[in-house]
Amino acid sequence: MSYTPIFPLSQPLFPGCRLPLRIFEPRYVRMVSESSREGSGFVITLLNEGQEVIRSGTGPTRFHDLGCLCHIVDFESLSGGLLGITVEGTRETWIGQAHQEEDGLWCAPVHPAEVIPLPDDEPVxxxxxxxxxxxxxxxxxxxxxxxxxxxxxxxxxxxxxxxxxxxxxxxxxxxxxxxxxxxxxxxxxxxxxxxxxx
CATH class of the missing domain: 1.20.58 (Methane Monooxygenase Hydroxylase; Chain G, domain 1)
Structure with missing residues (x-):
C-alpha cells in the first residue's frame, strides 16, 4: 500500500487554486524535498481542532478526511531559513487511516473523490x-x-x-x-x- 504525505492546515484548498506556504518544520521540509524530487504531491486538509497537537500517532487524527491533492509549482528561499513554496490543488481527495512517521509527518493512503463537475458552459x-x-x-x-x-x-x-x-x-x-x-x-x-x- 502506498502512502501520501498529509499537510493539515488552518484552511482548506480547492482544485485549481494556488496557495503560498512558508515551510520551516523539519517534517515538512522533508515532505517538500521528497515531493520535488519524486514529482509527487501531498494532500492539504483542514484541521479540526485549529492546531495540530497530537504527535505520538496513538490518538485520533484531528483533521478532515476530505482534502485536496496538490503539487508544488514554485519555490523560493526566504529570510530566517524559511522555505517558501506555492502549491496548486489538483483534485478533491479522500484520506484513509493516517499514521505519523518518526519525525511527526502524517501519511495515509488516499484516493480521488468522485465528483460531478460543473459544465464548462454554466452561466457564471x-x-x-x-x-x-x-x-x-x-x-x-x-x-x-x-x-x-x-x-x-x-x-x-x-x-x-x-x-x-x-x-x-x-x-x-x-x-x-x-x-x-x-x-x-x-x-x-x-x-x-x-x-x-x-
Whole structure:
C-alpha cells in the first residue's frame, strides 16, 4: 500500500487554486524535498481542532478526511531559513487511516473523490463580477491575475471563489465536501445572496 504525505492546515484548498506556504518544520521540509524530487504531491486538509497537537500517532487524527491533492509549482528561499513554496490543488481527495512517521509527518493512503463537475458552459457572469472585485485586493494580485479572469472557465472560477472569498474555514470545508459541483455553486450563490442582504 502506498502512502501520501498529509499537510493539515488552518484552511482548506480547492482544485485549481494556488496557495503560498512558508515551510520551516523539519517534517515538512522533508515532505517538500521528497515531493520535488519524486514529482509527487501531498494532500492539504483542514484541521479540526485549529492546531495540530497530537504527535505520538496513538490518538485520533484531528483533521478532515476530505482534502485536496496538490503539487508544488514554485519555490523560493526566504529570510530566517524559511522555505517558501506555492502549491496548486489538483483534485478533491479522500484520506484513509493516517499514521505519523518518526519525525511527526502524517501519511495515509488516499484516493480521488468522485465528483460531478460543473459544465464548462454554466452561466457564471455573476460570479465573474465578484471575482473581478476580489482580484483587486493587493494580497491576491499574484494568485488571481486580472487578465486571466475573463478566460477562466466556470469550474475553475467556482473553486477560486470558494477558496478566496472571506468566509470561515468551516464554511469553505463545507463547500469542498459538495462533490456535486452544481450543488457547490448553488450553495455559494445562496451565501453571496445572504451577504448582499446583510
Amino acid at each position: 457572469d455573476d460570479l465573474r463580477a465578484v471575482m473581478e472585485e476580489l482580484a483587486r485586493h493587493p494580497l491576491l494580485d499574484n494568485l488571481l491575475p486580472p487578465q486571466e479572469l475573463e478566460s477562466t472557465p466556470p469550474p475553475a472560477l467556482l473553486n477560486q471563489l470558494c477558496c478566496w472569498l472571506p468566509m470561515t474555514e468551516v464554511q469553505k470545508q463545507s463547500l469542498l465536501t459538495e462533490l456535486d459541483h452544481s450543488q457547490r455553486l448553488s450553495v455559494l450563490r445562496q451565501m453571496l445572496d445572504e451577504w448582499m442582504r446583510a
